[in-house]
Amino acid sequence: MNHCGPLQVFQRAAVGPFAHLNLSRNPFGELTRETRGELAVVSEFQFAGWLERLNSGDRFALQFIGPSGHGKTTHLLALRCHLARAEYLYLPEDGPQPRVPDARPLLLDEAQRLSKWRRWRLMHGRGPLVLGTHADLSPALRRYGWEIETVMVTTLDSAERTLEILNRRIEAARAGPGDVPCLELSQAIRLQQRFGGDLRSIEQFLYLQFQQLAWEQATWPLVI
Amino acid sequence: MEYRYPFKLATATWPPTYYGTYLSVSHYVHVRASLPWKFDTKGSAEYLVVATQAPDDLTPTTKKNEAGIATKIILGTLGLVIGIPLLFLMSFLIPIVLIIGGLYWFFRVFLPGRITGKVECELASLQLKPGQQVTGSLVFTPKKSSQINGIIWKLMAEEVCSSGSGSNRTTHRYQLVNKVEKLMEARQLVAGQRVELPIDVMLPANAPPSLKFTDNELTWSGELRIDIPGWPDFVKSFKLVVAPSNSSVSLGDSTSSREFDDFEDDEDDEEDLTEEARGDTATAVANEAMTGVSDEGDVAQEILAFDEVAEQIQATQDDPDKLMLIVEAVQGLDFNVRADLQGRMYQPPAGVSADGGQWSLARHRSTGLDMCLLWPQGTDSPRGTAFDWEGTITVLGYDTEHDRVIARVK
Numbered sequence: 001m002n003h004c005g006p007l008q009v010f011q012r013a014a015v016g017p018f019a020h021l022n023l024s025r026n027p028f029g030e031l032t033r034e035t036r037g038e039l040a041v042v043s044e045f046q047f048a049g050w051l052e053r054l055n056s057g058d059r060f061a062l063q064f065i066g067p068s069g070h071g072k073t074t075h076l077l078a079l080r081c082h083l084a085r086a087e088y089l090y091l092p093e094d095g096p097q098p099r100v101p102d103a104r105p106l107l108l109d110e111a112q113r114l115s116k117w118r119r120w121r122l123m124h125g126r127g128p129l130v131l132g133t134h135a136d137l138s139p140a141l142r143r144y145g146w147e148i149e150t151v152m153v154t155t156l157d158s159a160e161r162t163l164e165i166l167n168r169r170i171e172a173a174r175a176g177p178g179d180v181p182c183l184e185l186s187q188a189i190r191l192q193q194r195f196g197g198d199l200r201s202i203e204q205f206l207y208l209q210f211q212q213l214a215w216e217q218a219t220w221p222l223v224i
Numbered sequence: 225m226e227y228r229y230p231f232k233l234a235t236a237t238w239p240p241t242y243y244g245t246y247l248s249v250s251h252y253v254h255v256r257a258s259l260p261w262k263f264d265t266k267g268s269a270e271y272l273v274v275a276t277q278a279p280d281d282l283t284p285t286t287k288k289n290e291a292g293i294a295t296k297i298i299l300g301t302l303g304l305v306i307g308i309p310l311l312f313l314m315s316f317l318i319p320i321v322l323i324i325g326g327l328y329w330f331f332r333v334f335l336p337g338r339i340t341g342k343v344e345c346e347l348a349s350l351q352l353k354p355g356q357q358v359t360g361s362l363v364f365t366p367k368k369s370s371q372i373n374g375i376i377w378k379l380m381a382e383e384v385c386s387s388g389s390g391s392n393r394t395t396h397r398y399q400l401v402n403k404v405e406k407l408m409e410a411r412q413l414v415a416g417q418r419v420e421l422p423i424d425v426m427l428p429a430n431a432p433p434s435l436k437f438t439d440n441e442l443t444w445s446g447e448l449r450i451d452i453p454g455w456p457d458f459v460k461s462f463k464l465v466v467a468p469s470n471s472s473v474s475l476g477d478s479t480s481s482r483e484f485d486d487f488e489d490d491e492d493d494e495e496d497l498t499e500e501a502r503g504d505t506a507t508a509v510a511n512e513a514m515t516g517v518s519d520e521g522d523v524a525q526e527i528l529a530f531d532e533v534a535e536q537i538q539a540t541q542d543d544p545d546k547l548m549l550i551v552e553a554v555q556g557l558d559f560n561v562r563a564d565l566q567g568r569m570y571q572p573p574a575g576v577s578a579d580g581g582q583w584s585l586a587r588h589r590s591t592g593l594d595m596c597l598l599w600p601q602g603t604d605s606p607r608g609t610a611f612d613w614e615g616t617i618t619v620l621g622y623d624t625e626h627d628r629v630i631a632r633v634k
Contacts, residue, residue, distance in 0.1 A: 015270050015585075016250065017243045020570030024270055025250060030387045175270070211245055 017214035027173035028207035037077030063131040066153035069200030072132035157197030163188035240275035245398040246385040275468040336458035354431040360423035366413040373451035375408035530559035534591040565610040594628035
């Protein structure tokens with residue numbers, strides 16, 4: 001329980017183009033990796049299970065599979081927030097691949113891009129590993145004696161979860177006490193009908209919608 | 225029980241607050257109450273920063289840029305070691321590169337040159353300020369008599385922002401300004417007859433400054449085009465740098481330290497600002513104070529008239545009856561003012577109807593008096609902050625709740 005009341009920095013007037021929505025910025029702008037991890041919406045039950053296994057299993061690999069924009073990276077970043085010694089590594093599509101660190105647990109994003117040699121070394125090494133990948137790496141991992149849990153991120157798509165993710169983003173941009181815009185389930189369903197489970201596309205769409213709200217002085221609710 | 229802790233902080237001098245479509249720059253004060261054995265309580269508030277001078281290269285310090293010389297030497301050496309053998313191996317590419325380069329030269333330089341002859345086109349300065357004239361000259365002597373559709377100057381400003389990385393990397397572009405001006409109408413060029421054309425076009429008064437960050441930038445550019453019908457045009461592009469406007473400013477008026485002056489004693493404002501934050505601005509202010517001369521003498525006379533009103537309003541802020549007498553006396557009168565526009569207001573001031581234009585929050589330059597300015601529909605209203613805006617206002621009333629003058633821009 002927090003014994004301190006709300007802490008405010010007093011201003012003469014709220015500033016910025018989103019002040020009329022009680023927001024300090026566009027809620028769907030680019031976030032730092034740290035903030036993305038903090039705002040991730042994950043099932044607490046599942047999450048606790050993953051953390052337990054990652055903290056105990058040396059040859060354990062948790063892989064998140066799915067197409068772009070469905071939350072693989074966000075899951076990795078959320079796990080990083082709870083794994084004190086974990087290191088996150090993103091493998092770029094082009095250019096030289098960065099050195100794979102020795103730290104464990106290792107959170108490896110776009111793991112399908114590992115070169116054969118690096119993959120071989122990784123699988124001969126120790127764990128635990130958390131992999132974000134477009135291709136299923138479990139057959140190879142199993143061959144080298146790894147225990148694997150695979151999470152298909154597309155199965156996590158639901159309108160309720162999408163709604164929670166989007167409203168959490170809006171809440172994180174809150175400027176001060178009072179109401180902030182809030183999306184409704186019907187809007188989340190319409191967004192899913194339009195973009196499927198591609199959260200990145202939904203967020204890009206909402207970014208432009210909020211920009212429009214700011215520049216045109218339009219008021220909430222958003223027409224989707 | 226409520227506790228209040230007054231504080232003062234020096235602001236950064238760069239970058240200024242900017243609200244764009246893909247690119248926004250905001251400055252915040254974040255506070256945290258550190259509670260032993262409990263979750264810390266946090267709060268934050270945004271404040272506006274109006275810059276008075278841009279860094280020389282418009283490149284804020286980043287890790288990438290700091291790496292500078294060492295990285296360049298390593299990359300240069302690698303380039304030589306790998307590049308030269310690669311050049312031999314890929315020698316079949318050289319003719320293709322030469323052909324592409326040759327075609328570019330042929331269509332962009334040689335063919336227009338057959339009509340226009342050698343074109344000399346220069347701008348007096350590539351570093352500009354909002355509202356400043358872009359000056360230069362265009363001189364050429366046509367080789368052939370021919371018709372042109374005109375000579376066109378195009379001014380462009382664009383936000384270029386990249387997000388994601390690798391295959392997910394996306395570049396977003398938003399054009400802020402795309403202003404086309406015809407410097408010369410369609411006419412017949414006569415072979416051997418020299419054409420001299422002065423370039424004299426104005427940058428918008430509310431032009432946002434050029435910004436450059438690691439993945440995001442706001443760029444300004446100009447393009448001069450001799451439009452030749454049925455023939456490749458002569459085109460010359462200029463990369464422009466727009467610096468923040470007028471540097472003759474009081475730092476206290478323009479920066480965030482004022483945003484929190486509910487807690488402040490104005491007399492010691494200057495003492496509490498660090499040397500770093502003062503920067504060149506302080507020098508500019510000192511120079512103006514010592515000479516006592518303003519660049520725009522006549523304008524200053526008119527501003528004094530509103531200065532007196534503003535001073536009277538400030539002096540009577542604790543005496544509502546006197547204050548309202550002054551406001552009633554000046555209601556409906558026009559004044560020339562200079563103010564810093566601090567951003568759009570999305571709600572009109574209390575007691576004012578919501579329709580009929582766009583509202584901006586402004587601060588009177590010489591007194592620091594806050595104002596709510598209404599830009600009627602159809603006027604060229606600013607999109608965000610603007611520094612040292614000058615114009616005529618009609619006083620409409622006074623917002624007693626927030627101590628600010630309500631006025632309409634003419």
